[in-house]
Amino acid sequence: xxxxxxxxxxxxxxxxxxxxxxxxxxxxxxxxAATRATVKALTMKEMRELGSQAILANTYHLVLRPxxxxxxxxxxxxxxxxxxxxxxxxxxxxxIFSLPNVKINENGVKFKSHIDGANFEMxxxxxxxxxxxxxxxxxxxxxxxxxxxxxxxxEEAMRRTHAWLDRCVAEHQRLTQDAGPEQYLYAVVQGGTFxxxxxxxxxxxxxxxxxxxGIGGVFVAKGMDEMLQTVNNILPEDKPRHLLGMGQEPIDLxxxxxxxxxxxxxxxxxRMARNGSLYTLDGRINIKNAKYKHDFTxxxxxxxxxxxxxxxxxxxxxxxxxxxxxxxxxxxxxNEYFIVHTVDNIRESLLDGTFQEYKSEFLKRYYTxxx
RNA sequence: GUGUCUGUAGCUUAAAUGGCUAAAGCGCCAGUUUGUGGCACUGGUACAUCUGGGUUCGAAUCCCAGCGGACACA
Numbered sequence: 001x002x003x004x005x006x007x008x009x010x011x012x013x014x015x016x017x018x019x020x021x022x023x024x025x026x027x028x029x030x031x032x033a034a035t036r037a038t039v040k041a042l043t044m045k046e047m048r049e050l051g052s053q054a055i056l057a058n059t060y061h062l063v064l065r066p067x068x069x070x071x072x073x074x075x076x077x078x079x080x081x082x083x084x085x086x087x088x089x090x091x092x093x094x095x096i097f098s099l100p101n102v103k104i105n106e107n108g109v110k111f112k113s114h115i116d117g118a119n120f121e122m123x124x125x126x127x128x129x130x131x132x133x134x135x136x137x138x139x140x141x142x143x144x145x146x147x148x149x150x151x152x153x154x155e156e157a158m159r160r161t162h163a164w165l166d167r168c169v170a171e172h173q174r175l176t177q178d179a180g181p182e183q184y185l186y187a188v189v190q191g192g193t194f195x196x197x198x199x200x201x202x203x204x205x206x207x208x209x210x211x212x213x214g215i216g217g218v219f220v221a222k223g224m225d226e227m228l229q230t231v232n233n234i235l236p237e238d239k240p241r242h243l244l245g246m247g248q249e250p251i252d253l254x255x256x257x258x259x260x261x262x263x264x265x266x267x268x269x270x271r272m273a274r275n276g277s278l279y280t281l282d283g284r285i286n287i288k289n290a291k292y293k294h295d296f297t298x299x300x301x302x303x304x305x306x307x308x309x310x311x312x313x314x315x316x317x318x319x320x321x322x323x324x325x326x327x328x329x330x331x332x333x334x335n336e337y338f339i340v341h342t343v344d345n346i347r348e349s350l351l352d353g354t355f356q357e358y359k360s361e362f363l364k365r366y367y368t369x370x371x
Numbered sequence: 372g373u374g375u376c377u378g379u380a381g382c383u384u385a386a387a388u389g390g391c392u393a394a395a396g397c398g399c400c401a402g403u404u405u406g407u408g409g410c411a412c413u414g415g416u417a418c419a420u421c422u423g424g425g426u427u428c429g430a431a432u433c434c435c436a437g438c439g440g441a442c443a444c445a
Contacts, residue, residue, distance in 0.1 A: 040409060098407055217406090245406030271408085286402080288401090
């Protein structure tokens with residue numbers, strides 16, 4: 001069983017440490033999105049230096065390229081990409097269900113590679129096998145994503161996710177026997193915005209022999225507090241919970257942590273960075289806007305990241321306008337640092353009992369300041 | 372100097388035999404981005420037919436001259 005220690009509780013919120021074979025994660029924590037075994041535009045050294053504790057890669061992408069056998073041959077994901085820290089893999093379910101022309105049946109999903117059109121099939125068993133080959137510390141169960149946000153589709157997705165979870169657990173246990181208990185499995189709670197479905201799904205997952213939980217299918221942040229209260233009051237307290245794909249908006253991180261989530265991942269911060277949308281304590285700014293052309297101040301004066309410590313807004317503006325690679329590098333360093341440290345600060349504020357003050361001050365300034 | 376070709380928005384190009392308010396991409400301006408999307412996506416902006424004559428109901432399109440450019444030959 002994955003070791004998870006809780007140091008402090010405050011309502012549903014908790015401060016803890018997840019002990020993985022590749023190291024500890026002090027929670028709450030933001031996990032960097034390394035979809036193809038790399039955080040876009042950043043080196044692993046930069047990720048370590050900006051304070052990231054863990055990364056999350058994607059099974060779908062790695063199955064297609066370079067293939068899971070190659071990663072196994074390399075010694076596993078952490079060795080392959082030189083992260084040498086805690087790693088997660090998402091099951092690939094979310095990506096596959098986002099593809100056009102997927103054929104879904106009870107057994108699994110058939111789809112065409114977005115790279116060369118080759119036919120692929122993924123089942124709960126094959127996703128588990130792929131994740132074992134990739135060798136991340138924490139695996140996510142292969143789940144079924146709803147076609148729409150309608151109740152009917154949500155119910156179908158939930159039902160199948162539950163059926164597939166049982167198969168994931170069985171396959172995971174089989175692989176654990178073969179290879180040793182060094183990799184861990186999270187179940188995925190579905191149910192969309194329907195609280196009764198969320199309750200059902202949480203109850204179903206809570207009873208399974210898994211190491212933690214992913215909370216998936218959060219399409220809209222609105223109402224997330226109520227949903228998380230419903231789910232996290234049911235999930236066992238002593239296992240970690242990962243809020244899948246949320247973390248582009250700071251408010252999601254505050255709400256997520258407040259209502260009992262331990263880790264987060266999101267491609268948002270680095271994607272925003274690549275497109276010039278950069279976080280500041282006064283809200284996100286588009287550095288490409290003409291008004292920054294002559295702005296020789298740091299992007300965010302109080303920020304400790306490499307970008308803010310060394311470069312000005314005018315310089316970043318110039319790099320973006322000229323489409324220099326370094327624009328994406330510096331912007332990604334900053335955005336990732338900003339989100340990682342915001343969650344770290346949430347952790348500190350929970351420890352010293354100032355969470356509510358920190359939250360209200362942060363959110364008030366972030367969402368109301370006119371730049 | 373002579374010959375040939377050429378001159379459409381900031382840039383690169385479109386506009387069949389002359390015929391609807393001369394298009395598009397880039398640029399510029401702004402917005403979007405939540406378990407995929409590494410140069411993404413969505414909008415917006417453009418006092419543009421080198422100048423002056425001529426032919427014609429009508430010219431970016433044909434003719435003449437001037438100015439500018441490219442190539443070739445001296």
